[in-house]
Amino acid sequence: MENSDNRKRGVNSRQNEKNREALIAVLTVCLIGVLVTVVIIAAVDLYRKHTYTAEIDPSEYKIIKIEKSTTTSYSAATETVDTDSIYVVTVEYQVDGVTYTDTLDMLTGTELAKTLYGRYQTDSNPEEVLGKLYYSPKKPSHIGRYGDDSIFVK
Structure with a gap:
């Protein structure tokens, strides 16, 4: 019975580790997307402010x-x-x-x-x-x- 419980814990532990890795991967992709968006917005704003200069x-x-x-x-x-x-x-x-x-x-x-x-x-x-x-x-x-x-x- 103890071996069965230990195997279940091992499987659950590996599954939890895989879930953690997947979550980290998803969060990394989201963070990269947010950073790219911020860079694009900043670049467009900078372009406008350096291009449209005459009032x-x-x-x-x-x-x-x-x-x-x-x-x-x-x-x-x-x-x-x-x-x-x-x-x-x-x-x-x-x-x-x-x-x-x-x-x-x-x-x-x-x-x-x-x-x-x-x-x-x-x-x-x-x-x-x-x-x-x-x-x-x-x-x-x-x-x-x-x-x-x-x-x-x-």
Whole structure:
């Protein structure tokens, strides 16, 4: 009887060790995934901050149109499709005497979007709500915006 118990303990011990190793492998893969994601996000942010360096003050551009639209995104990981309601904000601005028009997209449910749209409808300086915009001196035809609400060009 004792030999049987010892064999069971040995089997359980080996199984526990295999489970532990599998768990460590899974956690390692997850950690690597998180680290890669952080590096990608940091690299994109760094690229934007080093590329979009020229500022446009709110007094130097005009929001000429805000339209409600939808955007659809697909997640390959979960095989799901999401459709979100957005505002497409069309902005006109000048750089070195050349007039440009570009758009920014924002989710309609954010406080910034609600305030911006309300100010746009009443024509009460919606540019003040949007704040400073940024462009690349090498390619001024595309604008972006920094902030907690993460609005940027496509």
